[in-house]
Amino acid sequence: xxxxxxxxxxxxxxxxxxxxxxxxxxxxxxxxxxxxxxxxxxxxxxxxxxxxxxxxxxxxxxxxxxxxxxxxxxxxxxxxxxxxxxxxxxxxxxxxxxxxxxxxxxxxxxxxxxxxxxxxxxxxxxxxxxxxxxxxxxxxxxxxxxxxxxxxxxxxxxxxxxxxxxxxxxxxxxxxxxxxxxxxxxxxxxxxxxxxxxxxxxxxxxxxxxxxxxxxxxxxxxxxxxxxxxxxxxxxxxxxxxxxxxxxxxxxxxxxxxxxxxxxxxxxxxxxxxxxxxxxxxxxxxxxxxxxxxxxxxxxxxxxxxxxxxxxxxxxxxxxxxxxxxxxxxxxxxxxxxxxxxxxxxxxxxxxxxxxxxxxxxxxxxxxxxxxxxxxxxxxxxxxxxxxxxxxxxxxxxxxxxxxxxxxxxxxxxxxxxxxxxxxxxx
Amino acid sequence: xxxxxxxxxxxxxxxxxxxxxxxxxxxxxxxxxxxxxxxxxxxxxxxxxxxxxxxxxxxxxxxxxxxxxxxxxxxxxxxxxxxxxxxxxxxxxxxxxxxxxxxxxxxxxxxxxxxxxxxxxxxxxxxxxxxxxxxxxxxxxxxxxxxxxxxxxxxxxxxxxxxxxxxxxxxxxxxxxxxxxxxxxxxxxxxxxxxxxxxxxxxxxxxxxxxxxxxxxxxxxxxxxxxxxxxxxxxxxxxxxxxxxxxxxxxxxxxxxxxxxxxxxxxxxxxxxxxxxxxxxxxxxx
Numbered sequence: 001x002x003x004x005x006x007x008x009x010x011x012x013x014x015x016x017x018x019x020x021x022x023x024x025x026x027x028x029x030x031x032x033x034x035x036x037x038x039x040x041x042x043x044x045x046x047x048x049x050x051x052x053x054x055x056x057x058x059x060x061x062x063x064x065x066x067x068x069x070x071x072x073x074x075x076x077x078x079x080x081x082x083x084x085x086x087x088x089x090x091x092x093x094x095x096x097x098x099x100x101x102x103x104x105x106x107x108x109x110x111x112x113x114x115x116x117x118x119x120x121x122x123x124x125x126x127x128x129x130x131x132x133x134x135x136x137x138x139x140x141x142x143x144x145x146x147x148x149x150x151x152x153x154x155x156x157x158x159x160x161x162x163x164x165x166x167x168x169x170x171x172x173x174x175x176x177x178x179x180x181x182x183x184x185x186x187x188x189x190x191x192x193x194x195x196x197x198x199x200x201x202x203x204x205x206x207x208x209x210x211x212x213x214x215x216x217x218x219x220x221x222x223x224x225x226x227x228x229x230x231x232x233x234x235x236x237x238x239x240x241x242x243x244x245x246x247x248x249x250x251x252x253x254x255x256x257x258x259x260x261x262x263x264x265x266x267x268x269x270x271x272x273x274x275x276x277x278x279x280x281x282x283x284x285x286x287x288x289x290x291x292x293x294x295x296x297x298x299x300x301x302x303x304x305x306x307x308x309x310x311x312x313x314x315x316x317x318x319x320x321x322x323x324x325x326x327x328x329x330x331x332x333x334x335x336x337x338x339x340x341x342x343x344x345x346x347x348x349x350x351x352x353x354x355x356x357x358x359x360x361x362x363x364x365x366x367x368x369x370x371x372x373x374x375x376x377x378x379x380x381x382x383x384x385x386x387x388x389x390x391x392x393x394x395x396x397x398x399x400x401x402x403x404x405x406x407x408x409x410x411x412x413x414x415x416x417x418x419x420x421x422x423x424x425x426x427x
Numbered sequence: 428x429x430x431x432x433x434x435x436x437x438x439x440x441x442x443x444x445x446x447x448x449x450x451x452x453x454x455x456x457x458x459x460x461x462x463x464x465x466x467x468x469x470x471x472x473x474x475x476x477x478x479x480x481x482x483x484x485x486x487x488x489x490x491x492x493x494x495x496x497x498x499x500x501x502x503x504x505x506x507x508x509x510x511x512x513x514x515x516x517x518x519x520x521x522x523x524x525x526x527x528x529x530x531x532x533x534x535x536x537x538x539x540x541x542x543x544x545x546x547x548x549x550x551x552x553x554x555x556x557x558x559x560x561x562x563x564x565x566x567x568x569x570x571x572x573x574x575x576x577x578x579x580x581x582x583x584x585x586x587x588x589x590x591x592x593x594x595x596x597x598x599x600x601x602x603x604x605x606x607x608x609x610x611x612x613x614x615x616x617x618x619x620x621x622x623x624x625x626x627x628x629x630x631x632x633x634x635x636x637x638x639x640x641x642x643x644x645x646x647x648x649x650x651x652x653x654x655x656x657x658x659x660x661x662x663x664x665x666x667x668x669x670x671x672x673x674x675x676x677x678x679x680x681x682x683x684x685x686x687x688x689x690x691x692x693x694x695x696x697x698x699x700x701x702x703x704x705x706x707x708x709x710x711x712x713x
Contacts, residue, residue, distance in 0.1 A: 051535075052645045055545045190694065200449040219688050226640040227445070230572065233438045234685040236432035236564070250546030250641040257548060258639055263565030264556045280545070287550055427689050 032219040040085040042077070042353060044069070044102030044340065046115040047097060048140065048332065050089040054078045056280035057117050057332045061139055062087040063325050064333030065114065068340035072254065078344050079351065086110070088161070092223060098128055099119035105132045112137070113351050114162075117332070119143035119194050129158035131329040133355050135346075137339035138150045140303070140332045142166045143193050144201075147380040150419040157359050158262075158379045162342060162374070163335040168387060169274040170200035171301050172244060173205035174409045182269055184216045186240035188231050188247065188255065191220035193425050195246045198274060200424050202244055205414075215239050215379050220427060221247055221255075227254045232262050242270040252276060253284030256298070266295050276392060278301025279330035289401040290394045299335045300403060301389040303331035303372040307402050308388055317370035323400050331371075331387075338369040338383075342376075379418040382401045386411040435685045436678060437561065441570035443677025446492040448632035450651055450669040451584060452625030458664030459621045460536045462542055463523055466530035467629050468651030472644070474539055474630025475499045479642045483549030493634040493660060497627045504626025508619050516618075531648060539644045546608025546643040550641040555638070569639065577636070580628070581670055588666070597621060601664075657697060662703050662709025 007363045046065055048058030062085075069083045077083060086108055090097040097116060104110040113129075113136035122141030127150065129136055138184035140163040147165065150156045176182055185206070189195035196287050199218065206213050207418060216238040225247070232255070235243065243264070247255045252273060261264065275281065277300045288294065306328050316339065321329040329337070342362060347353055350363040363378040374383040390403030453467045477496030481487040487495075490706045507530070517521050525697050553571055558565035588594035599606035600617055617670025632650075640646070676695055683691035702710060 051539060052546070052643050055643065057545075059545065067642055217688075219684050220691070222692060223647070226636070226646065226649065227442055229438050229567075230435070230442060230681040230684045233435055233564075233681070234688070237435065237685065250643060253546070254639065254641050257551075260560070261551070261556075261569060261639065262568040263567075266565065284546075284548060391545070 008035050009224075021077050025314060029109035031382040039081065041082045042112070042343075042347070043084050043100075043108065043110045044114065044218045044343065045086050045088070045110030045115070046336065047088040047090040047100045048115045049092050049117040050087075051091065052299065054117060055093065056249060056330070057278075058087075058089060058279065059113075059141055060279070060330045060333035061117075061158045061323070061336040063327075064139075064329060064336035065340050065409070066197065067321055067324050067333075068337045070324075072344055073339065075155070078347050083340070089176060090116060090118065092121065092387060093286075093409050094118070094120045094124035101125050101128055101136070102296075104241040105134050108344075110134065112343050114156060114336060114343075115139050116141045119146070120192065123145050123150070123365050125354065126159050127157055132158075132159060135160060135343075135355055135359055139163050139335035139339055142169075142303070143425070144197060144416065144420075144423060145193075145425065148416070148418075151382075152380040152418050157381070158355060160339075160342070160359075160362065160383070162339045162383045164385070164387055165382065166197045166201060167195060168301055168303055169246060169416055170201035170205050171389050171409060172272040172274070172299070173209060173300065174204055174414055175301050175407050176242065176270065176272075177206065177209035179270075182241045183212060184214050184239065184241045186217040186219075186243055187215070188219050188221065188228070188235055188239055188245045190241060190246050191222040191225075191427075195227060196218065196427055197425050198421055199244065200247045204423070213261070214408040218427070221251070223251075225251060226254060229262060231255075232259050235261070236264060236267065240268060244272045244274070248275040248278065249280055250284065251342055252278075252281045254341060256281075256294075257288070258284050260288060260293050265297055269297060271298050273298060273300045274301055275390075277302030277305045277331075277390070277403050279306070279328045279400065282392070285392075286394075286400045289392055294392065296391055296393070299389060300392055301387060304334040304387055305331075305390075305400075305403050306334075308406060308408075309372045311370075311372070313368060314370040314372075320418075328398075338367065338374065341369065342367055342374075342383075351356075377418075382415075384411050384415055391411075429605035430564075431685070432682075434562050434564055437566065438570070439678035439681025440674075441573050441675045441677075442681060443584070444574045444679055445528045445632060445636070445652055446657055447577050447670055448580060448628055448635075448674035449667060450654045450673050451580065452628035453651075453654050454658045454661070454664055454669040455584075455628075456622060457658070458666070459597055460512070460516065460618045462511075463520065463527070463663070464625075465524065465527040465651060465655075465656065466507070466647075467476050467527075467625070468533065468647030469531050469534035470500050470504060470629040470650075471633040472496075472534065472538065473503060473641045474633030475544055475637050475640070476633075477630070477647065478634035479547060479549060480542075482552075482637065483547065483642075489552035489555070493631070494653075496634045497630045499628045500630035501623045505619055508622035512622065513615065513618070526672045534647065535644045538691070541675055545644070546641040548641055549637055561706075573635065580631075584666060587666075593620070593705060595666040597671070601611050609627075613653045643670070653695075656699050659709060660699055663711025665709065665711040665713070668709050668711030 048061040050058035303383040346358040346362040350357040388406040388408040395406035482492035657672035661672030683694040
C-alpha cells in the first residue's frame, strides 16, 4: 500500500516536472499534441449530421474526406506523414458540436478539424477554435456571419469555409430577374438563421433588379417539420407566381412531395428549391421528376453539383467517388474532399502543421478542386467559386435527376464582398 | 379571404386528425394504467419503419403493409408491457420517465443500426394520390382520407369503450383498479391489451404517414412533444380531451402559419400555458 502511494506520487512529480519544463520551453503556452514525431499520422477530426432527416450530409462529408485521405495516403501522405480520420455526429446541436470539437482536439489529438452542417453549430464552434489552436474547414454551415463576422470582423483566423455560403441561395434573384411575368414571390423558409438570411438576401437583391416585384407571403418551418401542408396552403392563399424555398435534405423532399399533393405545380410558374441540387434531395424526388410531375417548373442550385464544371478534375472526382461509394457526391462531399486537399496544400506550403503558419499559407491561395478553381479570400477566409443554377430534369445517363439548362453567374457577381453591409438575420 | 380561411381550416383539420391518432394511445395508457409513456413516439416511429420496409422496400400494397406493421408494433407493445412496464405500475412517476426515456434512446439507436440514419420517403399509393377541388383550390385526397380515418378511430374508440364488455372493464379498472380486481377483472391481462391497442394506434399514425412524412430516427421524439401538449391541454388520460386538444393544436397551427407566421411556433405553447393556469387538470381532466 505504502509503496503504491509512493510510486503514484513519484509519477505525479515527474508529470508536474515535465509540464513545467515543457511549458518553460514553450513560453508557458500549453498546446495540445503538437510535439508529435514527424512519422506520426496527421489526425483529421470531422463532424456533421449523421442522424435524422439531414443525415445524408454528414455521411457525404465522411465519404468525401475518406476518399481524399485514401488517395493522399496511397501517394505517401503529407510531408511523409499518413492521414487519419475520425468523424462524429454533431446532431445539428451547437452544444454537441462544441463538445465534439473539444473532444477531437484535446482527447483524440486532432491536428485539423473540418465539417459542421448546421450554421448554429458553426457559430458555436468558431469562437472556440483560437483556444483549441486548430484550423476548422467548414464544409456546409452556410451562415454569412461565420466568415463576415467571426473572420472579417473579429479576426478568428482559424476559420476557413470551403463551401459556398448563403449567398448561393439568393442566386434566384439573378436567374429570374429577366422574367417580367414573375412578379409575386412567396417564401417557405427554414425557421432559423439560414432561412432568414437566405430570404432576406434574395429579397434585397431581387428588389434591386426589379422594383416591381412583390413578396406576398412568408411561412416558416423549424427543424423537424414533417407536415408542410399548412405552410404551403398559407402561401398559396396569396396566389404567388413563384415560390422561394429553403428547407433542405429530407425536409426539402417532404416539402416538394406535399406541394405536389396540394397541386401547387399546376398553379405557380416557378418553384426555387435553393439547395434542391443536392444529391439526397434529387434522389428523394427522382420518381416524380421522371413522371414530369413538376412540369419543368422546379429550379434549384446547390453548393456544388456533380455535372459542373466539365473539367477532368471534376470527372475524375465523380468517377472515383462513385467507384468508392456507389453513389453520386453531393456538395458536402465535394467540400470535404477539397478541404482535405486544402490541408495538404497548406501544410506542404508551410512545411509544418502549425496552425498559424498553415492559415497564413492558405490565405489568397488558389486551389484546383472538383468544383473548379477555389480562391481563398484573405479578408474572410471564404473560398470563392462558381456554382450554377438549373432546372431539375431527368437525364438517361444518370440514375437520379440532375440540374439542366444551367445558368452560370460568375461568383464574383453574387458573392458579397468586404467590407460587408449588415444583413438582417431575423424573420 | 373567407375561402382561404375555410381552406386553411380544412388543412388544419387533417393535421388535427393525424395528431389525434398519436395522442389517443398516449392518453389511453395514462388513463387506464397510469403510465406516461414517452416511448409512445418510438412506437409511432417503429410503425413507420415497419410499413416503410413492407411497402417501400418489399413492394407490398399499402393497405396490407399498414395492417402488418400494426400487428408488428402491437407485439412490441405487448413485450414492453409484459416484461418492463408491469414492474413499475406501483412505482413513482420518475421511474416511468427513466424507463420510457430509456426506450426512446434504445429504439432510436436500434432503427439507426437496422435501417441507417438516412431519411426515406416511399411513393404515395395510387388510390391516395390526386386532389379534389375544394373552394376552387386543389385539396389532397390523402388529407381527406386522414380526416375520415381519424373520425372513424374516434367513433370506434367511443363504441368500444361505451358499448362493449371490454370497454366497460377498462373504464371500471381506470376508475378503481382494486375494486375491479376484486370483482374478478384480470387486471394484468387487461393492461396488456390496452397497451397493445395503444401501440397499434401509434403505429397506425406512423405507418399512414410514410408516403408524405419522412421516415428517420428521431421522428418519434419530434411527434411525442406535440402529442404531449395535446393531452395536457385536453386533460391527461381523457380521450375526449385528446380529441379536442388535437383539434385545437391542429387548427391553431394551421391558422397561426396563415395569420401570424412570425410567432406561430409560440401559439400552441401559449394555449397550453393558459390552460394550465386556468384549469391545471386540462380542459376535460377530472
